[in-house]
Amino acid sequence: MKIDKSWIVIMILLTLSAGSLVFAQTSPPGSSNNPNVGNPLAVVCCEETNSGAFCQNVPSAECKPSSRQVPTNCESTSYCRAGTCYDSTEGNCLDNTPQLVCNANGGVWSQESPPQCSLGCCVLGDQAAFVSLVRCKRLSSFLGLQTNYDKSVNNEVACIEKVQQQEVGACVYEFEFEKTCKFGTRAECNTQTGGNATVQKGNFYAGKLCSAEELGTICGPTTKTTCVPGKDGVYFVDTCGNPANIYDSSKVEDQLYWSNIINTADSCNSASGNALSSSCGNCDYLQGSICRSEKQAGKSPTYGDFICANLNCKSTQNGKDYKHGESWCVYNDAGKFGNSDNTVGSRFYKHICINGEETLEQCEDFRAEECISDTINGFSQAACKVNRWQDCVNQKDKQTCENEDVRDCVWKPKIYLEATQNRSNSQNMDERGTCFAENKPGLNFWSDTETTSICALGSKSCVVKFEKDLFGKEKVNSGDDNCWEGGKNSGNVSESWLKERQNICSMIGDCSSSLNWVGKPGNRKGAIVIGS
C-alpha cells in the first residue's frame, strides 16, 4: 500500500499538536509553557504581586515569583474571580472579593450573593437597622436584646417606619420587693429584665414616664440629664436612670412634665436647634446641634452636665456659614473654570462642614473630576464627578457638543482646529466652531509622550511660499495673509494670530504656554504667555 507523503506530514503535525495540547492541560498553573508567561510585559492574572496585592491583572514581571499567574483576565480564573465574601461572625457581606482572598481570611465565598446576605428589618429597642439576620443577632447581643428580625420588610425606609410606630412608655414591674420601672417599648416590657435575672412581665403604660406619680414606682424626678443613643436632644433622667422628657430648665419641678411623654415638636423652642442654650435641650441634628457633654460643647447648662453642642461652621474659607453636613465646591486656584480656561495644576475641591470643622476632599487630580453642587431647601450638597472631556473635540455641532447627558463640553463658535475646520454640520458660518472640554484636562506633559499627540490637535502652520527668480532673488508667491503682520510679504508673524493660536491650543488641555495654579507663567524662552 502506498501512502502519500503529505499525509505522513499531516499526521506528524496532528500528533505534535495533540501532544502539546495534552501537555498544556497537564502543566501546573504558572509554569512558563505559555509564551505570555515568560514575557515580562505580558499581562497575567497574578495571585499576589511583588507589592503584596492579591488578584491583579499585571505584567508578568510584577508578579511574585512563587505565586500563581495565568495569562488571562482574573475574572476567568477559578481562584481570582470576584464574588461575595460572607463573614459568618459579623454577618457582613462584601462584593467584588476574589475567591482566594475570602477563603484565606476565613470567609465563605460564593459567586452570587448567598441567602445569608439578604437584608431585613432588625428592631433594636426603639431603633432599627436594615441588615442580614446574622448581623441582627450580633447587634442584638451587643445591646442585650432578644433578636427581633422581620425579613418581610424589604427596604430601609419601611424598616425605620416600623420602629417609629412602636409604642413607648413606662414598664412597671416588681424587683426585689420594690415597684420599679423601666422606660422602653411595649415589646421590651414583655421581656423585662432586672439586674442579671429575667423577671416577670411588666405592666406597660403607653405614653407615661416612669416618674409619673400615679404609677407609684420608686422612680422620681431629678435635675440630672443625659444623651440618649439615636436621639438628638438632652433628656432629663429620673432617679431610676430612665430618660424622661427633653431638658427644659423651667420644667424641673413641673409634675405634669414628669408624668407624660411630650413630643420634641411640643417641647421648648422646637423651631430652633437650641445650640448652646443653657435652658433648653431640644437639639436638632438637621439644624446642626446635638447632645454633648458640657466639656465637649464648651458651655454649661443650668442643670445637668449635657447641652446642645453647636456643630455648624462659621466663617468658612469662602466667608460663608454652613450647617453641619453641608458640602460645597471650592475652586480657588488661579484662573477660572467652566470655559476651557483652567490653569495648569488647578483642581476642584469639595469642602464639608463636620462637627464645627471645615474639612476638604480633593476631586481627582489632573481635573479628571470636577465638583458639582446644588442647594435644596437651603442645604448645600456637593460631589466630585468624572470630567467627561474625552470626545469633545470629535463633536460637530453645538447641540451634541453641549449635551450634558453624555459629555462635559462647551462649543466655541468661530474657533477652529486644523483637524475640525471643515467638519462642522452647520451651513451657517456663524454657528461653525469647535467643541472643547468645559474644564480642560490636565496632562502629564513632563513625562508622558501622549501629551504631544493630544496637543498636536492645536498645531497650525503659517505657510508662505517663496519663489526664486532667474537671478536667485526670493519673492513671495503665495501664503496665508491673516497670520502675517502687514500681509504675507512682511515676513513677520502676526502677534495677534500667535496669541489666538496659543489660546486655542491651551483650550485643548495643558498645551502651549500657560499660567500654573498659583498664577505663575510657565513657558519656554521666547514663548508668549496667555493671560499673564
Place this chain on the structure above:
Amino acid sequence: MKSDVFNARRGQVTIFVILAIVVIAVIIVMFAFPQVNVFSSSVNPGAYLKSCIEPEINKIKNTLSVQGGYSSPTNYAMYKDLKLQYLCYTSEFYKPCMIQQPLLVKHVQDEMKRYIEPRAKQCLEDLKDQYERKGYEVRSGTSAINVSVVSEKIIVDFIAPLTISKEETQTFQKFAVSVDSSWYNLLITSINILQYESIYGDSETGLYISYYPNLKIEKTRRDDGSTIYQLSDVISEDKFAFATRSLVWPQGLV
C-alpha cells in the same frame, strides 16, 4: 507652764500633719495602683491583669489604627510617613477595586492577639508570683488568650484555669479584661466604605455624617489614584485609617 502648753499643742499639730500625710499617701497609692490592696494581703486578679495588659492593648491599637489594621503593611500607600494598607486595590485604570481584606474585624483581632499574647502570658505568670509571694499555693492549667473587638469595647479573655489556696480555696476559669473603645464602629464603617469602593469605585462620606453624629471621615486623594480614609470618633477620639485604590482615571487618553 505657758511654754509646756505651747509645746504640747505643737506636738499635736505635728501628729495631725503626719497623719494627714499618711492618709494622702494611702489614697494616692490606692488610685495609682488599683491592683494593690492596701487593706488586705489579697490580690485583685482582674485589676492586676488589666493594669498589666492595658498598655499593650493601647500600643497595638495605636499602631493598627494608622496602618489599616496591619502591624506590618505589605501593599500600602505612604501618607505623612505612615504606611497605610490598601484594603481594596486595583492596579488598573477605569476599574473598581478588588477587596483585599474582607474580614477586617477578625484580622484586627488576630493581629492584636499575636502582639499581646506573649505579654499576656507574662502577666499571668506575674499574677501567680504575686499570689505565691503572699503565701498562697497556686495551681494552674494551660492558658490561652482571646481578643474580641466588639461594640464600645475591646475584650481580652485570659482563659487560664487557676486555683489558689491558703485558708480557703478559690478557683478561676477565666479572667476578662475590658477596655472602652469605639473602634468596632469605625471598623464596621470602614467595611461599608470598602463595599462602596469595590462596587462604585468611590464612596460618599456625606452619607455617614447624617447617620453617625460622632463620626468624622477625612478623605484624601493622592496623585497616584490612592484614597486615604481617616475615620475618627469625635467623642472617644479613637481612629482608624486605611487606603484604597479604585476607579482610577488616567492622565490623558490612555
